[in-house]
Amino acid sequence: xxxxxxxxxxxxxxxxxxxxxxxxxxxxxxxxxxxxxxxxxxxxxxxxxxxxxxxxxxxxxx
Numbered sequence: 001x002x003x004x005x006x007x008x009x010x011x012x013x014x015x016x017x018x019x020x021x022x023x024x025x026x027x028x029x030x031x032x033x034x035x036x037x038x039x040x041x042x043x044x045x046x047x048x049x050x051x052x053x054x055x056x057x058x059x060x061x062x
């Protein structure tokens with residue numbers, strides 16, 4: 001049985017986070033596979049922070 005990976009984050013959110021965290025140029029040049037593991041971890045960490053803040057404020061982000 002094969003499993004298909006689905007992205008939890010929208011592409012728009014991933015690009016927004018890459019810009020905020022300063023590695024958007026790397027993504028543009030090399031794709032998502034070109035970023036460091038540390039950058040990917042920071043991206044997830046920031047997305048969780050944003051989700052927690054939105055939940056605390058009662059805001060639903062698409």
